[in-house]
Amino acid sequence: MADNTKSPAPTGPLAGITVLDLSRVLAGPWCSQILGDLGADVIKVEQPGQGDDTRRWGPPFLQDGSRDSAYYLCANRNKRSVAIDIARPEGQALVKAFAAKADIVLENFRVGALAKYGLDYAALSAVKPDLIYASITGFGQTGPDKDKGGYDFLIQAMSGLMSVTGPADGTPGAGPLKAGIPVTDLSTGLYAAISILAALQHRTRTGEGQHIDLALLDAQMALLANQASGWLNGAVEPKRLGNLHPTITPYQDFACADGSVIVALGNDRQFHQFCLMLGRDDLADDPRFTLSSTRSDNRAAFLPAIAAELAKWQSADLIAAMEAAGLPVGRVNSVPEALALPQVAARGTVQAIERQDGTEVRFVGFPGQFSKSPVNYRHAPPRSAQDTRGVLAGVLGMGDAEIDALLASGVVADTL
Known part of the structure; x- marks a missing residue:
């Protein structure tokens, strides 16, 4: 059980905001990690006995008994993990109870997948009318491709990004290349965080919640920036140039x-x-x-x-x-x-935080440095379901007997 009384109090600008994070893999967790760094209390809901898929995306793995991957560690600090079986009515009731106390719900299920569990925006906004509910999918909630699965590599290709990345035609190794990081997932997470912050401001002004529809394809298209503008406004089709710039030389x-x-x-x-x-x-x-x-x-x-x-x-x-x-x-x-750059050291870019067993997790911290409400790092990336009991008690006010019954039934789980 997580002893949250020993964790530092959040100092970031989102202190007091609660995020119910139903997302997994990267785009959603990247967004919720940003919100957590900014001070929000992020409750990460995982599948009992399974956990976030990226926990197994290694090597390398953290050598602490959990065997959580370095990939998982990069996107899940400042969160608390609970395991709930949302396919069961009792699990759905728990998620609704959490949503009633949350400011933000974040999910990246396929379009319509959560509606069959009564956990879509229509259902949860009925429980909490001012709820901000952000959905991340490959292609969005509308359009002919809305029901298709979307993955970073696929979207890098479909968006045109790979057509402008790689050695130029006629040079050694010519051909399209993906970026060396999952730039589509990461940028979608960033756009999701920006959109959520804007929706919070709208709620502050009007009292209204809303549904935010984020698509990997839309986010990657937005990142085409000058390359898209060159075609839309100058009818110049961008090409791969290797390490050359299309308009600046050298x-x-x-x-x-x-x-x-x-x-x-x-x-x-x-x-x-x-x-x-x-x-x-x-x-x-x-x-x-x-x-x-x-x-x-x-x-x-x-x-x-x-x-x-x-x-x-x-x-x-x-x-x-x-x-x-x-x-x-x-x-x-x-x-x-x-x-190892001296500038990186001077900026405090690389940080470290310990898990419950004392295992150190090192990471690249949040890049923004606030003069009045600095970010802080309160929770190491959690082991799957490590906070189930503490969150059910602390957030929903459940007693030990009720929690024990849920654990025994398999509706919730504690640490794998």
Whole structure:
């Protein structure tokens, strides 16, 4: 049983807000973790005997007896876990009781799946009229694809993201690539959190709750940003360019004598100064290259010369020279190298919290730093159902005998 009296009190701006989290895997849990970091009390409902699917998405696993995966750990801090069988009427009654005390319900079941249990928005908003109910699905609650399952990799392909990611046609390894992180799930979680915060403000102003419909496809389409705008407003179809930028040049990796660096020059002044630093005044003054609007069109005429100049440099010397000139430059780091950066340490980006048994879980913390209501880390990612008894008692006011009966019946479960 979780002893929540020993947990730090929430200090974030959402302290006092309660989230009933019926979601699993990544997009939903990523959203609820954000809300938890911001101070909300997040009650994570899991399937008895099963738990969140991502608990088994390893290796690597946490070596603490639970064998929870590192994948699960990245998205489930600041939550309390209860296990409820929502297929049974008694379980449905418990979820409704929790919803009556919640501000937000978050779910990512297929369209219509929760209606058969009486746990959809219509049913729960009847219990709590000002409830904010957020649904995350692959394709949304409407449209011809609403009943299809959606997965991050699938949506990266369908959305067009992979058509602009990867080496250019005609180059080695050409072909579409997915991003190295599940960017569709993560961005949908972010959009869900943003939408929920907006709905909370609407409720504060009007007293009204509402249903929020989030789709992976919609979120990933929104992230096409300049690439979509280029087609919609300029009739230019985006293509894969590898590490080149469609409109900014040079904005790519270059090989130095001892490794690669990223040169990211975002304006004409920076390009001019960069050329002078390299001793290539001719490139700085060439009318084909002086303006960003024409530099990308003529990149083939000067990039080989830039590459040849940079190949003479040691990477550390180039970085030092460019930083002294105020020009953006950096190494291509591995994940361990990035996590060990002095800047990352100075910002307190990497945090740690202990589970009940003392096992330390390390994680990358919430990036926003609040001057008045800072986030804090109160609960390590919970073992499945570890808080069932404590939450039933503390939130619903149940006594030991009632909880024992539910456990014996299998309607709820405690730690796997």
